[in-house]
Amino acid sequence: MVKVYTIASGKGGTGKTTVTANLGPMLAQYGKKTCILDADVGMANLGLILGLENLPVTLHEVLSGKARVRDAIYDGPLGVKVVPCGLSLQGFQQSNPDRLKDIMTDLVSEFDILVLDAPAGISRDGVIPLTIADGVILVVNPEISSIVDALKTKILTETVGGHIEGAIINRVGGSEDEFNRAQMEKLLGVRVLGVIPEDPNVRRASAGRSPIVIKYPTSRASRAFKRISADVAGIE
Ligand code: ADP
Numbered sequence: 001m002v003k004v005y006t007i008a009s010g011k012g013g014t015g016k017t018t019v020t021a022n023l024g025p026m027l028a029q030y031g032k033k034t035c036i037l038d039a040d041v042g043m044a045n046l047g048l049i050l051g052l053e054n055l056p057v058t059l060h061e062v063l064s065g066k067a068r069v070r071d072a073i074y075d076g077p078l079g080v081k082v083v084p085c086g087l088s089l090q091g092f093q094q095s096n097p098d099r100l101k102d103i104m105t106d107l108v109s110e111f112d113i114l115v116l117d118a119p120a121g122i123s124r125d126g127v128i129p130l131t132i133a134d135g136v137i138l139v140v141n142p143e144i145s146s147i148v149d150a151l152k153t154k155i156l157t158e159t160v161g162g163h164i165e166g167a168i169i170n171r172v173g174g175s176e177d178e179f180n181r182a183q184m185e186k187l188l189g190v191r192v193l194g195v196i197p198e199d200p201n202v203r204r205a206s207a208g209r210s211p212i213v214i215k216y217p218t219s220r221a222s223r224a225f226k227r228i229s230a231d232v233a234g235i236e
């Protein structure tokens, strides 16, 4: 049975796209047929950090009914498949987020795991990915504003009948004012799947159009991404 995960947060900039871009290749490496999709149709950048740019067909064309999803699937690192989204405002305006569900139905027979990189916020294009996932993974930074927004996303997910798989705490720097794992687990009321440290190699890797697990595989953040991916893939 295919598993659909949506990577969400509420707040922008917590690391959803970074998590998607690293989780996807590792899940593929662990033997799962995996496809990652950029469902952030307004502010797409999954393709950018994977070096997939200027493509003729993207999720924009699929959501506007001009193309089929199979024509928007590209090869990513370690065998992961990627459905990137275009960058144009016009493409966003012509996209119908309601089509996302049908697109997923088209993909279920071909993959073990589908991962949706969700937009920030609680607009319609943000809510649909929460409803179509088997599990929503919240990406949260260890600070109060991020936690409050993640809580709101958790409540919204449950209100629309979705299920929260757990949370990933990202950009942990170890400073005294940060909430720790146990506090975050209590405040959010969800299982913490893993903790990713603040690591300057994340940005360096993105600048080189590559996820950190490929560019700096032994870095601290990469090791954390690998542990989380193994957990999600069901590998001990
Ligand atoms: P979102 O998709 O939630 O808006 P991004 O994944 O685009 O967030 O990340 C926002 C910024 O934070 C990017 O510049 C990214 O490189 C940086 N970033 C994400 N995670 C980390 C990390 N663990 N350490 C350092 N920088 C990070």
Ligand code: MG
Residues within 6 Å of the ligand: 016, 017, 018, 040, 045, 117
């Ligand atoms: Mg993003």
